[in-house]
Amino acid sequence: QKEVEQDPGPLSVPEGAIVSLNCTYSNSAFQYFMWYRQYSRKGPELLMYTYSSGNKEDGRFTAQVDKSSKYISLFIRDSQPSDSATYLCAMGRSGTGNQFYFGTGTSLTVIP
Amino acid sequence: SAVISQKPSRDICQRGTSLTIQCQVDSQVTMMFWYRQQPGQSLTLIATANQGSEATYESGFVIDKFPISRPNLTFSTLTVSNMSPEDSSIYLCSVRVSDYGYTFGSGTRLTVV
Numbered sequence: 001q002k003e004v005e006q007d008p009g010p011l012s013v014p015e016g017a018i019v020s021l022n023c024t025y026s027n028s029a030f031q032y033f034m035w036y037r038q039y040s041r042k043g044p045e046l047l048m049y050t051y052s053s054g055n056k057e058d059g060r061f062t063a064q065v066d067k068s069s070k071y072i073s074l075f076i077r078d079s080q081p082s083d084s085a086t087y088l089c090a091m092g093r094s095g096t097g098n099q100f101y102f103g104t105g106t107s108l109t110v111i112p
Numbered sequence: 113s114a115v116i117s118q119k120p121s122r123d124i125c126q127r128g129t130s131l132t133i134q135c136q137v138d139s140q141v142t143m144m145f146w147y148r149q150q151p152g153q154s155l156t157l158i159a160t161a162n163q164g165s166e167a168t169y170e171s172g173f174v175i176d177k178f179p180i181s182r183p184n185l186t187f188s189t190l191t192v193s194n195m196s197p198e199d200s201s202i203y204l205c206s207v208r209v210s211d212y213g214y215t216f217g218s219g220t221r222l223t224v225v
Contacts, residue, residue: 008152032212043118043204043216044155051212088155090214099145100214102155 003027006089006103015112019076023089023103026070030091030101033065035074038086038105047087048074079110114139114207118217125195125224132191133220135205140185146178149202149219158203161188195224 006023036044048063062075092100115138146158159169167180206216
């Protein structure tokens with residue numbers, strides 16, 4: 001079983017739509033949950049992070065973590081064409097010597 | 113957060129040759145991580161490069177194929193040796209500067225023909 005599972009999509013939505021991206025994981029020791037955004041021909045960049053369970057909101061983006069279900073989500077409100085990218089979830093344990101585990105990424109296209 | 117410069121950004125290489133990828137960080141970091149990103153697959157950790165010691169390789173990756181150097185706290189190289197078309201991928205270096213802060217280089221897109 002993979003550490004992290006993510007639907008690869010692709011996902012195509014009209015501008016202004018609400019987008020929901022999801023990942024499941026198997027390791028209950030994970031404490032840090034991140035979402036990375038990767039534009040074409042660029043490295044991933046950290047978009048949002050949460051610690052343990054709960055919600056975190058940043059502008060049009062909301063990250064949710066449900067540790068009991070081992071399920072995390074990223075919601076994008078009022079999606080824009082500039083949101084078109086691949087979104088990767090990542091998670092890990094405490095300590096900078098520990099690696100993160102990544103999902104395969106979901107490709108999102110927002111159509112004007 | 114750290115800024116990483118990675119080069120080359122892309123290359124097309126002949127089968128059987130080797131390519132060395134360089135990664136420069138603008139601050140001193142203890143550990144640097146090398147990832148491979150293949151189409152449709154998650155980022156896969158190749159190895160962890162610790163300054164002053166041998167790199168630690170993940171299952172499925174060996175030093176003879178992916179030798180790594182880490183001469184100081186701001187620089188590392190990854191060599192892809194004796195390349196075959198199966199090595200065509202994006203290679204990324206990264207540093208973890210906090211519990212949640214993982215910074216990546218822009219990647220090296222390698223095509224082996």
